[in-house]
Amino acid sequence: MALETRPKFVGVLSCSGEEEPEGTIARNAVRLVMEKYRPGITVSLCLPLYLAGDSGEQEFAKRVPVIAVDGCEKACARLSTEKYSGEVSDAIDIRALLRQWGVEDELSRSHPRELEWELAERVAREIVRIIDRYIEEGKVAATNTR
Amino acid sequence: MKGKSRGKVILPCNGLDKEAGTLAREMALKLAEEGAELVCPVLFQRNPARYKKELGTGELLVIDGCKTGCASKLAKDKGLKIAGRLNVTEMLKEMGIRGGKKPVPDPEHLSRLLAALGGPGEEEAEGAEEVPSGLFTAHVEMNEFMEGKFFFKVPKAGYFFNENDCWARVEGTRARLGVSDYVQQSASDMVFFEPPEIGKELEQFDDAGSLESTKTALDIISPVSGKVVAVNGELVDAPELINQDPYISAWAVEVEMADFEGDRELLMDCEAYLAYLKEKVRKENQERFG
Numbered sequence: 001m002a003l004e005t006r007p008k009f010v011g012v013l014s015c016s017g018e019e020e021p022e023g024t025i026a027r028n029a030v031r032l033v034m035e036k037y038r039p040g041i042t043v044s045l046c047l048p049l050y051l052a053g054d055s056g057e058q059e060f061a062k063r064v065p066v067i068a069v070d071g072c073e074k075a076c077a078r079l080s081t082e083k084y085s086g087e088v089s090d091a092i093d094i095r096a097l098l099r100q101w102g103v104e105d106e107l108s109r110s111h112p113r114e115l116e117w118e119l120a121e122r123v124a125r126e127i128v129r130i131i132d133r134y135i136e137e138g139k140v141a142a143t144n145t146r
Numbered sequence: 147m148k149g150k151s152r153g154k155v156i157l158p159c160n161g162l163d164k165e166a167g168t169l170a171r172e173m174a175l176k177l178a179e180e181g182a183e184l185v186c187p188v189l190f191q192r193n194p195a196r197y198k199k200e201l202g203t204g205e206l207l208v209i210d211g212c213k214t215g216c217a218s219k220l221a222k223d224k225g226l227k228i229a230g231r232l233n234v235t236e237m238l239k240e241m242g243i244r245g246g247k248k249p250v251p252d253p254e255h256l257s258r259l260l261a262a263l264g265g266p267g268e269e270e271a272e273g274a275e276e277v278p279s280g281l282f283t284a285h286v287e288m289n290e291f292m293e294g295k296f297f298f299k300v301p302k303a304g305y306f307f308n309e310n311d312c313w314a315r316v317e318g319t320r321a322r323l324g325v326s327d328y329v330q331q332s333a334s335d336m337v338f339f340e341p342p343e344i345g346k347e348l349e350q351f352d353d354a355g356s357l358e359s360t361k362t363a364l365d366i367i368s369p370v371s372g373k374v375v376a377v378n379g380e381l382v383d384a385p386e387l388i389n390q391d392p393y394i395s396a397w398a399v400e401v402e403m404a405d406f407e408g409d410r411e412l413l414m415d416c417e418a419y420l421a422y423l424k425e426k427v428r429k430e431n432q433e434r435f436g
Contacts, residue, residue, distance in 0.1 A: 018186030046163035
């Protein structure tokens with residue numbers, strides 16, 4: 001039997017989401033993927049810890065495919081990954097997605113309502129689509145999906 | 147409750163790993179509703195100047211999620227004075243609560259933490275003073291040329307350029323530094339400007355701050371030597387100014403020059419840069435399109 005050498009996880013690095021409502025959507029979308037849609041295979045990377053120079057987080061990001069989920073075009077998550085661990089496998093810019101979806105409503109940063117959660121769900125499904133593609137392409141070993 | 151936390155600046159850990167990190171963020175958001183200013187630890191790490199105004203006027207409360215203390219480390223690394231410090235994991239422990247391993251905030255935990263929240267101390271954060279000179283108000287006339295589908299502007303006089311496409315606008319012993327129209331068009335939308343420290347001594351061709359666009363990251367290579375006496379706060383807040391007005395309002399730093407006559411030997415005046423740029427763009431187009 002061949003030894004499985006492919007990564008078992010997908011790393012998801014969310015923007016910290018302090019400045020803009022899109023950041024809150026990013027955090028909640030990542031939580032939904034971890035808790036609801038693809039638990040087991042999804043591991044969130046802690047961006048402040050990552051930036052504080054934690055070698056564990058940075059090394060982990062080098063060994064697994066990383067999806068950067070950014071709230072806005074500042075792309076803190078993507079640019080940070082690129083700086084410390086190399087290219088991201090995929091990147092999501094929520095503000096760009098909202099534009100694409102025609103969302104023009106004023107969003108709340110601190111009190112997610114039905115709309116913000118609905119948007120987080122939609123973003124989560126985008127992340128799931130990417131994770132499923134990795135599994136399909138054999139980029140990750142899907143031995144720990146639940 | 148509005149205004150209760152006015153004058154406070156909150157730097158939370160914002161972790162998305164365990165419950166403690168998400169609680170730190172939730173606490174920070176509550177304090178923001180009461181008037182406190184929030185500092186995003188990630189954005190602050192990447193672009194400290196973004197929060198210079200807030201950190202220069204308010205008392206800083208740091209909220210760490212766990213023992214790693216990322217927010218405290220960040221504050222220390224950046225030389226901030228911490229007026230108060232909280233650690234969510236330790237606070238929960240004192241309450242006999244063990245924080246969750248998942249990044250899901252428990253509302254009961256949050257309300258107990260908020261109830262226990264004490265006021266920070268009295269020390270004030272320090273911020274460097276910006277000293278813009280009041281010079282550089284004269285109208286700037288531009289030369290323009292077109293190459294392929296691109297349209298470039300270069301000032302007619304008063305500016306000196308290096309081959310890195312950075313300029314120095316010189317008046318007396320002062321110079322303002324920035325990047326050319328060519329840079330902004332090549333780099334596309336600017337999203338970050340990180341200035342150097344005020345007081346930094348620059349040699350000619352030293353980095354005088356850094357820029358990030360949606361396409362690339364680059365340093366501003368100083369055409370002149372001297373001491374940084376001011377940075378452009380408007381550019382810190384709105385790096386896109388470079389795309390809108392690269393030669394005038396998008397100056398990056400102001401320098402008290404040390405040896406302009408010496409530095410000038412390695413620089414191009416406006417006319418020379420215009421010729422240099424035309425040739426450079428022509429060659430690039432030739433390589434790209436044949």
